[in-house]
Amino acid sequence: MDASNKTNLEPYTVGELSGALKRTIETEFGQVRVRGEISRAKRLPSGHIYFSLKDETAVIEAVIWRSSVPRLATQPEDGTEVIATGKLTTYGARSQYQLIVEALELAGEGALLKQIEERKKRLAAEGxxxxxxxxxxxxxxxxxxxxxxxxxAVIRDILHRLEDRFPRRVLVWPVAVQGAGSAEQIAAAIRGFNALPIDGEVPRPDVLIVARGGGSLEDLMAFNEEIVVRAAADSAIPLISAVGHETDTTLIDFASDRRAPTPTAAAEFAVPVRADLLARVREIGGRLDATAMRGLEQQRTHLTALSRGLVHPRQLVEGAWQRVDDLLDRLSRCAQVAVPNRLRDVEQLGRRLRSPAELLKERSGTLDLWTHRLQAGATRLAERKEADVERWGALLESLSYRRVLDRGYALVRDGQGVPVTQANDARGALTIEFKDGVVQAAAGIAPKRKRDGEPKDQAGLF
Amino acid sequence: MATPAPTSPIPADIAALSFEDALAELERIVRQVEEGRAKLDDAIAAYERGVLLKRHCEAKLKDAQARIEQIALASDGSAQTRPFSDG
Known part of the structure; x- marks a missing residue:
């Protein structure tokens, strides 16, 4: 058997086997993405870059041709975790297979975050x-x-919360929320809902919820993809995003109309609480009824009040008659009472009125009496004054210096006629008045004599 | 008062209103009637419209049925619905 098998099997040449392997590998692994850590990276003078891609269990050789180098998103560095995209080929001369790398992207959380941040800036700049x-x-x-x-759990949480608050018609567009093709599916679903005709068989939703439960940054990556972010931003239907947990933020949250921290919260944003709304409508309806009734009642009351002011014409005439009667009555009472009163007043006044002749006669009698008394008083006064004059004249005469002259004294006057009462004042021409006449004299003609007993207080009489 | 009969149909212009628009108009009418400055005829007309708005709002709220469907794309790419199946 062994011998026959050997004989039946055509032997490959080395070159044939190598070529067969090359075809198999290149066909089977025409395009691959490989994640691994870069080691032993070196750029040769030719411009090509050679390195190894490794993980815990294996190593594969890789090369980046010079023509691909300018298009790389990141340059290979030892120790960096990357995802390399390219095709496998063999290097027959050394019985090796290797990865021809056409694209290189950073893997790992830090690298992803950096990529997301750059995308966010770019899309934000677009508005x-x-x-x-x-x-x-x-x-x-x-x-x-x-x-x-x-x-x-996500769709169940959303449906339960909608049921609690306000049961609605819900259209679920099932999509893969992570992994290959998930971003495309999510974007297609958002655009698909928007593309539904308004009056079509399938109703067009009034609001969209795009949701996913919590997961790692890489699990949530579909919601950071540009295709999803653009679909959300383009949605004409208001869109609520609810991806991951409250602390997770993905780019769709910036493009959505409202970001919900959780899928349950998204359901709360989508619908109000029906019981609250019913209570509100009833409260407002009650106010409408109450105020409408109250308004009518007020109008009715007002009307009743006004109608009291409307009286029958007969009542108006009767009222006028009563008024006339009243006035007539008052008038006649005036005639009965007021006229006699006035007559009495006239009589009284008449009695108090006296004739001028009578008044004149009375006044002249009074005048005579007073005239008489005035004359008598005047006479008495004149007589009394006359006696007074005589008495005072006699007294005056008795006190006059002439009475002193009668008694033998003389009065000396100076040139101006002023009485001289001291010897020192007797100078020049003097006049001396005696009882029976005046003698001119001059001082200093006769020798000075001092005469005792001559009354010094002669002038004291005056 | 000429209250609309509970069975009278809701006019098309009110039926076309969204819940929030109908509620907003109802609130406006109530405030207007409460102020009491409207003419009697206007007040009665406003009341009648308010009653219809209230019925429309209530009808919108009573129409609260959960109906869960899932989108299924037909072979020509058009969307169809079928009952939602969890998973």
Whole structure:
């Protein structure tokens, strides 16, 4: 058997085997993505870059041709974790296979975050995250579209919370939320809901929820993909994003109209609580009834009050008659009472009125009496004054210096006629008055004599 | 008062209103009637419209049925619905 097998098997040449391996490998692994850590990277003078890609269990050789180098997103560095995209080929001369790398991207959380941040800046610069683009959510949607995985807790959480608050028609567009093709599916679902005709067989939702449960950064990467972010930003239907946990933020959250921290919260944003709304409508309806009734009642009261002011014409005439009667009555009472009163007043006044002749006669009698008394008084006064004059004249005479002259004294006057009462004042021409006449004299003609007993207080009389 | 009969149909212009628009108009009418400055005819007309708006709002709220469907794309790419199946 062995011998026959050997004989039946055509032997390859080395070159043939090598060529067969090359064809098999290149056909089977025409395009691959490989994740691994770069080691022994070296750039040769030719411009090509050679390195090894390794993980814990294996190593594969890789090369980047010079022509691909300028297009690399990141340059190979030892120790960096990357995802290399390219094709496998063999190097027959040394019985080796190797990866021809056409694209190189960083793997690992830090690298992903950096990539996301750069994408975020670029899309923000385009205006995809502008607040002005945000659409308000409808307060009560009729149909809610949900883009998420058809299995798992997320869709159940959303449906339960909708049921609690306000049961609605819900259209679920099932998608893969991670892994290959997930971003494309999510974007297609968002655009698909928007593409539904308004009056079509399948109702177009009033609001969309794009949701996914928590996961690693890489699990959530589909919601960072540009195709998803653009679909969310382009959505004409208001869109709520709810991806991961509250602390996770993906780029779709910036493009959505509202970001919900969890899928349950997204359901709360989508619909109000029906019981609250019913209570509100009833409260407002009650106010409408109450105020309408009260308004009518007020009008009715007002009307009643006004109608009291409307009286029958007969009442008006009767009232006028009564008024006339009253006036007539008052008039006649005036005639009966007021006229006699006036007459009496006239009589009284008449009695108090006296004739001028009578008044004149009375006044002249009074005048005579007073005239008489005045004359008598005047006479008495004149007589009394006369006696007074005599008495005072006599007294005056008795006190006059002439009475002193009668008694033998003389009065000396100076040239001006002023009485001289001291010897020192007797100078020049003097006049001396005696009882019976005046004698001119001059001082100093006769020798000075001092005469005792001559009354010095002669002038004291005056 | 000419209250609309509970069975009278809701006019098309009200039926076309969204819940929030109908509620907003109802609130506006109530405030207007509460202020009491409207003419009697206007107040009665406003009341009648308010009653219809309230019925429309209530009808919108009573229409609360959960209906869960899932989108299925037909071979020509058009969307169809079928009952939602979890998983």
């Amino acid at each position: 995809l995250f502008d607040p002005a683009r945000k659409k308000p959510l409808p307060s009560l949607p009729t149909v809610i579209g949900v883009v998420t995985s058809a299995s798992g």
